Amino acid sequence: MTEQEVKKQIQELSEKINFYNYEYYQKNNSVISDYDFDQLLNQLIELEEKFPHLRLEDSPTQRVGGAITKEFPTVYHKYPMLSLGNTYNEQELLDFDARVKKAIAEEDVEYICELKFDGVAISLTYENGILKQAVTRGDGVRGDDITPNARTIRSMPLRIEGDNIPESFEVRGEVFLPKKEFDRINAQIVEENEQREKAGRKPMTLLANPRNAASGTLKMQDSSIVSKRKLDCYLYALLGENLGANTHEEALRQLTAWTFNVSPTYKKCNSIQEVLDFIKDWETKRNSLPLETDGIVIKVNNYAQQQQLGFTSKSPRWAIAYKYKAESAKTELESVSYQVGRTGAITPVANLKPVQLAGTVVKRASLHNANEIERLNLHLNDWVYVEKGGEIIPKITGVDMSLRKEGAKKIDFIHECPACGTPLVRAEGEAVHFCENSAHCPPQIKGKIEHFIQRQAMNIESLGPETIEQLLDTGLVKDAADLYLLTEESLLTLERFGKRSAEKLLQGVEASKSQAFSKVLFAIGIRFVGATVAEKLANYFHSMDALSQATVESLVEVPDIGERIAQSVVNYFEIEENRQFVGKLREVGLNFELSEEETTLNSEALKGKTFVVSGVFSVSRDEMKQLVKQHGGKIVSSVSSKLDYLLAGDKMGPSKLEKAKKFNTIVLGEEDFYQMLEQGAEDGVNAE
Numbered sequence: 001m002t003e004q005e006v007k008k009q010i011q012e013l014s015e016k017i018n019f020y021n022y023e024y025y026q027k028n029n030s031v032i033s034d035y036d037f038d039q040l041l042n043q044l045i046e047l048e049e050k051f052p053h054l055r056l057e058d059s060p061t062q063r064v065g066g067a068i069t070k071e072f073p074t075v076y077h078k079y080p081m082l083s084l085g086n087t088y089n090e091q092e093l094l095d096f097d098a099r100v101k102k103a104i105a106e107e108d109v110e111y112i113c114e115l116k117f118d119g120v121a122i123s124l125t126y127e128n129g130i131l132k133q134a135v136t137r138g139d140g141v142r143g144d145d146i147t148p149n150a151r152t153i154r155s156m157p158l159r160i161e162g163d164n165i166p167e168s169f170e171v172r173g174e175v176f177l178p179k180k181e182f183d184r185i186n187a188q189i190v191e192e193n194e195q196r197e198k199a200g201r202k203p204m205t206l207l208a209n210p211r212n213a214a215s216g217t218l219k220m221q222d223s224s225i226v227s228k229r230k231l232d233c234y235l236y237a238l239l240g241e242n243l244g245a246n247t248h249e250e251a252l253r254q255l256t257a258w259t260f261n262v263s264p265t266y267k268k269c270n271s272i273q274e275v276l277d278f279i280k281d282w283e284t285k286r287n288s289l290p291l292e293t294d295g296i297v298i299k300v301n302n303y304a305q306q307q308q309l310g311f312t313s314k315s316p317r318w319a320i321a322y323k324y325k326a327e328s329a330k331t332e333l334e335s336v337s338y339q340v341g342r343t344g345a346i347t348p349v350a351n352l353k354p355v356q357l358a359g360t361v362v363k364r365a366s367l368h369n370a371n372e373i374e375r376l377n378l379h380l381n382d383w384v385y386v387e388k389g390g391e392i393i394p395k396i397t398g399v400d401m402s403l404r405k406e407g408a409k410k411i412d413f414i415h416e417c418p419a420c421g422t423p424l425v426r427a428e429g430e431a432v433h434f435c436e437n438s439a440h441c442p443p444q445i446k447g448k449i450e451h452f453i454q455r456q457a458m459n460i461e462s463l464g465p466e467t468i469e470q471l472l473d474t475g476l477v478k479d480a481a482d483l484y485l486l487t488e489e490s491l492l493t494l495e496r497f498g499k500r501s502a503e504k505l506l507q508g509v510e511a512s513k514s515q516a517f518s519k520v521l522f523a524i525g526i527r528f529v530g531a532t533v534a535e536k537l538a539n540y541f542h543s544m545d546a547l548s549q550a551t552v553e554s555l556v557e558v559p560d561i562g563e564r565i566a567q568s569v570v571n572y573f574e575i576e577e578n579r580q581f582v583g584k585l586r587e588v589g590l591n592f593e594l595s596e597e598e599t600t601l602n603s604e605a606l607k608g609k610t611f612v613v614s615g616v617f618s619v620s621r622d623e624m625k626q627l628v629k630q631h632g633g634k635i636v637s638s639v640s641s642k643l644d645y646l647l648a649g650d651k652m653g654p655s656k657l658e659k660a661k662k663f664n665t666i667v668l669g670e671e672d673f674y675q676m677l678e679q680g681a682e683d684g685v686n687a688e
């Protein structure tokens with residue numbers, strides 16, 4: 001390449017990147033994928049490194065991509081808000097590790113790994129413990145003062161309390177829109193648009209993704225609207241003078257103690273290998289988090305070492321972001337089909353012309369719900385972009401509009417259940433459509449039986465999916481309870497079903513009768529009652545009878561059980577068909593109560609007393625709670641005037657203590673508690 005050619009290429013790349021930056025930061029619009037964007041930026045960096053004298057003065061490699069707007073007061077950052085260097089591969093992480101070690105001249109270095117939350121960076125200033133100012137990153141030097149909007153974020157403390165709070169300090173974090181909230185808002189927009197369509201008004205645009213939505217929402221002029229969109233925020237940095245922390249880890253702990261919302265997902269790693277393990281570990285697990293994440297941020301833990309490493313003009317040298325690469329391909333949408341889950345939830349699925357993607361052939365992609373189809377504005381035979389992120393099922397991220405055929409038919413979400421014809425319903429504010437014919441809709445029944453027999457439930461391994469289908473088709477089984485009425489004789493009437501299989505199946509069914517009550521409770525498939533929740537409910541209510549009569553008020557008393565689960569349990573037992581089903585299970589002899597050893601009290605030392613258990617103990621918190629219960633005590637979730645004891649471990653949050661003080665609740669340490677048990681047990685003996 002001649003110098004002239006290089007110059008031209010640098011010019012072109014810079015222009016492109018500036019354009020994408022403008023679209024991305026000012027207009028909340030991703031014209032190309034992050035990966036493609038980062039490739040362009042890397043090309044430019046490489047050219048500039050080879051030909052430093054050709055670098056443009058205002059090159060996008062030298063500055064943070066955002067900008068300030070005119071709508072808000074402009075504020076200068078006390079410490080610049082920079083970007084992060086990023087990479088998509090392991091080798092570059094190893095290089096990073098080597099660079100760090102060389103610069104600090106140490107063999108070992110500690111890293112803190114955090115999830116890279118996909119939202120908008122924010123800087124908060126606190127003075128005398130009170131939130132004074134919230135500012136966006138802007139161009140890194142100056143940002144928008146959006147304090148009134150930030151105040152609407154419920155998890156953001158407006159005032160903090162606790163020990164050693166400095167007069168003034170800064171906290172940084174990421175404002176995000178939880179995935180659930182994103183779905184809820186889009187569902188609302190769809191509803192609103194139905195009205196608008198009738199009235200002949202222009203429809204509103206759906207939110208494209210949670211990150212754009214968070215960014216757009218934070219920059220709204222009317223903070224009462226912001227308040228209705230439930231933004232949330234994770235904090236991940238503490239800045240200021242004389243803060244007492246010597247490491248990033250200490251700072252995170254301090255933030256937590258001051259009641260800031262710190263995601264508990266971070267981890268200290270003692271080697272780059274541990275960092276790589278962390279990255280692997282979260283590749284799919286991150287999809288179950290309530291918010292979107294696009295990678296891992298790796299930070300040198302020690303502040304002195306951070307200082308030694310310093311900054312480039314655009315990012316710190318002591319941190320790097322590893323971004324998960326979403327592989328993508330383009331293919332044709334052949335049709336959309338609809339699956340019915342065991343709860344009746346309808347999931348639209350795109351059937352695609354088979355295409356090679358990340359080492360596998362992809363034929364189907366999830367479309368999540370009606371909003372998603374609407375948002376993509378999908379038409380039959382569209383050419384669509386398919387991505388495989390961490391999810392197992394790929395998803396459609398966009399449509400190549402230039403290839404849309406004329407007269408293509410728009411995809412309309414179905415109105416009736418594809419399996420049983422029941423009109424579908426969508427609860428207000430929910431994204432998902434349901435078929436409510438739960439007792440007779442075939443795929444729901446099949447799904448319920450599959451749920452019922454799984455390992456964590458009744459554990460009937462001798463029953464495979466084909467046999468379930470046979471049993472349903474022949475009418476031998478109409479619900480999971482009928483499994484217990486099967487006989488060898490009836491089974492032998494099934495096609496290709498021998499004596500051996502029949503015996504095995506019957507043995508499996510019989511053995512399942514000894515599954516504990518909590519497993520039975522999980523097996524019956526109450527919405528939102530997973531295996532862990534079932535265990536908690538079983539331990540608290542001790543029997544199906546007690547649980548089936550529980551009210552929402554009594555259910556929310558159970559630790560970790562919220563309104564949503566409580567309501568779902570009550571709803572379940574209100575439905576006559578469910579009560580009949582549970583009745584059938586009782587008749588065939590499943591465990592409807594905790595076993596004797598599960599309920600036997602070790603003593604009545606704590607009889608009638610209520611406890612809140614909080615903090616870290618020498619045994620796990622669940623074991624502590626178990627101890628309380630085994631001695632007749634009762635666990636409740638929050639400190640109130642009625643509470644008897646607050647059992648306080650290490651690192652308990654200050655708000656519980658404050659409340660305990662206010663209500664004059666007795667606060668017990670772990671040792672006090674053990675003494676109380678002994679004392680109580682002795683008293684019991686003496687009383688006899």
Ligand SMILES: NC(=O)c1ccc[n+]([C@@H]2O[C@H](COP(=O)([O-])OP(=O)(O)OC[C@H]3O[C@@H](n4cnc5c(N)ncnc54)[C@H](O)[C@@H]3O)[C@@H](O)[C@H]2O)c1
Pocket residue numbers: 020021024025029030031032033034035037038064065082083084086114115116117118119120121122137173174236297321
């Ligand atoms: N698709 C496009 O058109 C387009 C255009 C411009 C930029 N981009 C994307 O944006 C990225 C550049 O944006 P950027 O400069 O904001 O950098 P970045 O988003 O890659 O990294 C910096 C930001 O990460 C965030 N972050 C999340 N979790 C964090 C944590 N635990 N600790 C610290 N920070 C955390 C902070 O907001 C911080 O400002 C590029 O990688 C590119 O993929 C895409």
Ligand SMILES: [Zn+2]
Pocket residue numbers: 340417418419420421422435436437441442
């Ligand atoms: Zn149905």
